[in-house]
Amino acid sequence: MSYSFSELDFMKPELGAEFTGEGTHFAVFSAHAEQMELCLFSDDGKEETDRLPLPKREGDIWSGYIAGLKPGTVYGYRAQGPYDPKNGHRFNPNKLLLDPYAKEIVGEIAWDDALYGYSIGDPAGDLSFDERDSAPFMVKGVVQDPDFDWAGDAAIRRPWTETIIYEAHVRGMTMNHPGVPEELRGTFMGMASDPIIEHLVDLGISAIELLPIQYFPDDRYLVEKGLRNYWGYQTLGFFAPQPRFLSGRAITEFKTMVKRFHAAGIEVIMDVVYNHTAEGSERGPTLSFRGLDNLSYYRLSPGDLRHTYDTTGTGNTLNIAHPMVLRMVLDSLRYWVGVMHVDGFRFDLASTLGRTRHIEFDREGTFFDAIRQDPILSGVKLIAEPWDVGDGGYQVGGFPHPFREWNDKYRDDVRRFWKGDGGLVSGLATRLTGSAPQFNHSDRGATSSVNLISAHDGFTLMDTVSYDGKHNEANGEDNRDGHSDNHSHNMGVEGPAEDPAIRSARDRRRRNMIATLLLSQGVPMLLGGDELGNSQNGNNNAYCQDNETGWTGWDGLDDPFLNFCKGAIAFRKRHPALRQERFLTGEAGEDGTVEIAWYGPDGALMTDAAWKDGNLRTLGLFLAKPANGEGADQLFMVFNAGGDCTVALPEANGITAWKRVLDTGSDDNAFAEHPAEGSVMVSGASIAAFEPAG
Template sequence: MSYSFSELDFIKPELGAEFTGEGTHFAVFSAHAEQVDLCLFSADGREETARLPLPKREGDIWSGYIAGLKPGTVYGYRAHGPYDPGNGHRFNPNKLLLDPYAKQVVGELAWDDALYGYRIGDAEEDLSFDERDSAPFMVKGVVQDPDFDWAGDAAIRRPWTETIIYETHVRGMTMTHPGVPEELRGTFLGMASDPIVEHLVSLGISAVELLPIQYFPDDRYLVEKGLRNYWGYQTLGFFAPQPRFLSASRITEFKTMVKRFHAAGIEVIMDVVYNHTAEGSERGPTLSFRGLDNLSYYRLSPDDPRHTYDTTGTGNTLNVAHPMVLRMVLDSLRYWVGVMHVDGFRFDLASTLGRTRHIEFDRDGTFFNAIRQDPILSGVKLIAEPWDVGDGGYQVGGFPYPFREWNDKYRDDVRRFWKGDGGLVAGLAERVSGSARQFHHSDRGATSSVNLLSAHDGFTLMDTVSYDDKHNEANGEENRDGHSDNHSDNMGAEGQTGDEGIRAARDRRRRNMMATLLLSQGVPMMLGGDELGNGQGGNNNAYCQDNEIGWIDWSGLDDPFLAFCRKAVAFRKAHPVLRQERFLTGEADEDGNVDIAWYRADGAPMDEDAWNDPELRVLGVFLCRPANGEGLDRLFLVFNAGGDCEVQLPHVDGVSGWTRVLDTGAEEDAFAEHPAEDPAMVYAASVAVFVPAR
C-alpha cells in the first residue's frame, strides 16, 4: 500500500506516533537535523516499505500526518545532518532510529557492526563514517491504539505512613513459582496471576516496586558472553514496556497487571532510568537519541564535545537540562501515570537528574521544580536513589519534597549493629527514629527515608548472614564487579551449611533485622524473596543473571521466617506509633506524654557517655503516640546485639505493667504474648517488644 503525508489544518502538540481514529500523526524532536525521514515497515519489521521525509518543521519539531494509517504499523526514523563528532553531531541516515516516544517496540536488537555510526576497527575510530544500513538489525516502533477498559480501576494514593514496599523483578518473581502457569512465567500476566497477588496480600505488602520494565536491549558484551541484561538499567524506549515481559505482544498486558494489583489494594511503582540510555559513550551504537540529535539529548564534554560527559558510570548522561529532553522525561512519566495507571516511580541515580547546565547538583533544579509544580506527577509516589558516580553525587537527604529517598545509611548501620560492630548504638537510634540528621529539614516528614535491609543491588538478606565475601564469578568479570564492603557475616561457614547451630543463628539474625526494619520510623522496603530465605549464592551484582541465580527460589514458602514476616508486617500496621508523619522530638506534649525516650538496660536514660560507649550493645526505646482518639499507643522496644541481659522496663504514668509481644530469641512463636517481669530477661542477639499490660 502506498502512503503519503496529508495536509492538516492544525498542529498536534503530541510527540510520537498518535493514532487519531482516522490516521496517524508523527512528530519527533531534532534541533540540528536537516531532514528527518519516516520509515514504514512490513508487519514483521523486515522490509522497509516506505521512506517519507517529514514535511513540517516548527520549533525543532518535525511532523507529518498520514490518513488511513492504523495501529499496528511498524516504523522508525532516519535523520540527515552533519556528521561532525568534534562539534557533537553524529547524524547518519544509514542508521534506523527508534522513536523516543514509541509506545511499543518489536523485534530483537541483533548486534552487528552496522548499528554503529562509525566503522568499528577504523584507524579514525568514532571519527569515521559507516554507510551500512542498520535497519535489518534494529528494533522498531509500533503505532498504538490507547483504548483499554479501565472500568472499576482507581488510583489508591495510599499515605506514606501506611506504605510497605516490595522491590522485585517481573521475571525473577515468576519464573520458578510452581503456581504460575508456565506460559505466563516471566511476564506481566504472570505477575498478575493469583499465586503472586495472593502471596503479596498475605504478606501485607501495599506497593510493588518493579525493576525497569521500559524497553531495554541486552548489552553487546553480555550477549557475547552468553549473558543478558537482567536488571534492565539500560533504557532505550521510555514509553514502551519491555517486550520480553509480554506473553502475546500486547502492551495491554501491562495495564491488566496494574488493574489486577489495584483491585488487590497494591500500588505499582516503576523503577525508571532517565539518567542515561543504552547507547553508551561516543563509541556506542547509534540506535535513537544519538542519531536524532546527539548534541541535544546528551551531556557532552565541555572541553571536547566529541566525548560524552558521564556521571552515571554507563558511558553517557541524558541531558535533562535541555528543555526538550526534560519534556520527553515529563511526557514519559505522565504517560505511565495517565495512560498506564502506575502509582509512582523510583528514579535510578537520581542525583544526575538534579544536575544543572553547570553540572552541579541543585535540589531546586529545573527537573525537581518541574515535577513539583506538575498537577499529575506531584501527587504520585516519587522515590530517589540519591546518588550517582559524579563529583558531589552522594546526596542522601538532599532531595526536595515530595521525594522520598533510598537510605543506604539505614542498611549499613542496621547490618553493622546486628553484625556486632562496636559503637553502633547511636547509629541504630538514628535509623530507628527516621534518620532525622539527614531528612529533618525543609519541612520534610519522617516518611522521607525509605528504609531497606537489602535491594536488587547487593546481597540478599539471606546472603548477608551467609557470606563474608562476594562471589560474582558467574558474571565473567573475575569477581571484580560489585561492592566489596557489604557489612555481612557468614556466622561460621561461607555459604550453605548443614551446621544446625549456624543455621539457627542466621535465622535469628534475619528475624532481628526484619523486626528492626518494621519497627523503624520511615517507609520500609523489602527485597522480593527475602521473606522466603532466597539467596544468590553470594552474588551481590546479579545484573546479568537471568537464571536461577537472579530468580526467586520459591521453595521457602513453608519457611517459618515467612510466617514471622507476615506477623511483623501486621504488627506494624496495628501500631500507628511505628509509622508517624512527623519526626519525634523527645519533648512532652500538653498532657505530659513524651513521644520518644532512650534507655540503658538498667533503666537510666541514655546519656552522652552511653551514646559514645563502643562496648554498648543494647538499647531501649520508648515510643508514645495518641492513637486516633482511642487512647495512647505505647511501645517499649529493646535491641540487644550483645549477650543475655536483664532490662529494666520504663516506669510510665498509667502503665501498671508490661506484656512481652515480640521476642526474636524465642524458640517457637516470636509473637506469643507473655506477661513481662521487671526487670525482663532479653536474650542475646534478639529484639524484644513490650506493650502496656491490658
C-alpha cells in the first residue's frame, strides 16, 4: 500500500508519531535541516516502501498527517541539509534516522560502516562524506496505539521516610531464578512474575529501581569483542522500552509489569540516561540525533564545532540547555509517568543536566527549574547521581529539592569503618544521621541522602568482603576499567573461601553493613542480590557481562543471611526513630527529653577528644522520636568495629532498664530479645541495639 500526506491543515502539539484513531500524525524537530523525509517500511523493516517529504514546517517542527495509517507501521526519517562538520552540521540523507520520540523500536543494529555519516578509513576522517544507505542495518520506529486497561491502578506516592529501594536489572534479576518460567526470563513479564514479586514483598521492599530500560543498542566495540551492553547506559530511544526485555513485541508488557508491581505495593523507579546518547563522539555513527540536527542536540566544543564536548566520558553530551532538547527530556519523563505509570526516576550523571550554556553546574539551572514547576514531575520520586566526569562535576549535596541523591560518601565511610580503618567514628556518626554536612541546607530534609553500601557499579556486598582487588579481566580491558579504591577486605583469602572462620567473619561483616544501612537516617537502597550473597567473582564493572557474572544467583534463597535482611528491614519499619524527616539537632525538648545523644563505651557522652580519638572503634547512639499519642520510640545502638567490648547502657530520658533486640554477632538469631541492665558485653565487630524494657 502506498501512502501520501493529507492536505488537512492542522498541527498536533505532540512530537513523534501519534495515532489519532483514523490516521497518524508525524512531527519531528530540526532547526537546521532543509528538508525532512518520512520513510515507511514493510512490517519486518527490511523494505522501504515509501519516502515522503514532510509537507509542513512551523518554526523548527516538521510535520504531516497520513489518513488511514495505523499502529504497527514501521518508519524512520532522512534529513536533508548541509554536511559541514567544521560548523557543526552533519546532515546525510543516506542515513536512516530513528525518531527520537519513537514509542516502539524493532530490529537490532547490525554494525556496518554504512551507519556512519563519514567514510571510515578516509584520510579526511569525519570530514569525509559516506553515500551508502544505512537503512538495511538500522533499527526503526513503530507507530503505537497507547490504549491499555489501567483499571484499578493508582500511583502509590509513598513518603520517602517509608521508602526502601531495591536496585535491580530486568534481565539479571530473572535469568537464573528457578521459579520464573523459562520463556519469561530476561523480560518485563519475568520481572512481573509471582516468584519475583513475592520475593520483594517478603523481603520488605517498597520500590524497585530498574537499571536502564529505555532502548539502547550494543556498542560496536563490545560486539566485536563478543560482549554486550548489559547495563544499558547508552540510550538511543528515550520513549521506547528495550525490545530485548519483551517476551513478544507488545510494549504493553512493560505496563503490565508496572501494574503488577503497584498491586503488590511496590513503586517503580527508572534509571534514565539523559546526559548522553549512544552515538558517541563526532567519530561515532549517525543513528538519530546527529543526523537530525547535530548542532542543536549535542554540546559542541566552544570555538571548534567539529568536535563534541564531553562531560560524560562517553564521547558526547546532550545539549539540555537547548529548549527543544530540554522539551524532549521533559516530554519523555512525562510520557513514562503519564502513559507508562512509573513512579520516579534515577538520573544518571545528573550533574550534566545541571550544566548551563556556559558549561558550569548550576543548581538553579533551567532543567531543575523546569522539573520543580512541572505539576506532574515535581510529585514523583527524583534521584540524582550527583556527579559527572567534567570539571566541577562532583556535586554530592548540591542538588535542589525535591531531588534526592546517591551518597557515595555514605558507602565509603561505612565500608571503611567496618574494615577497621581508624578515625572513622565521626564519619560514621555523620552517615548514621543523614549526612548533614552535605544535605542540611536550603530546607532539605534528612531523606535527601539515598544511602547505599553497594550498587550496580562496583563490588557487590559479598565481593566487598571477599576481594581486596578488582578482577575485571573478562571485560577485555586488561583489568584497567572499574574503580580501584573499593574499601574492601577479603579477610585473608582472595575470592571464595573454605575456611569456616573466614566465612563466618565475612557473614558477620555483611550483617553489620546491612544493619548499618537500615539503622541510618535517609533512604536505604539495597543492590538486588546482596540479600542472597550474590557475587560477580570480583568484577566491579560488569557493564558488558550479560552472563552468569552479571546475573543474580539465587542459590542464597535458603541462606540465613536472607532472613537477616528481612529482619533488618522489618526492624526499621517498626521504629519511627530511624525514619525521621528532619535532621536531629540534639537539643533537649521543653520537658527535658533528648532526641539524640552519642556515648562512648563507658556510658559517658562523647567529648571532643573522644571524637578525635583515632583508636576509638566503638560508638553508642541514642535516638528518640515521639510517636502519635503512644509515647516515644526510643533506641540505643552500639556500633563496635573493634574487639569484644563492655558497654555501659545510658540512662537517657529516664530509661533505666533495656532489652537487647538486635545482635549482629549472633549467627543464629540476631533479633532475639534478651534483658540488659547496667553494662553489657558487645562482641567484636558487631552491632547491638536495645529498646526500653517493659
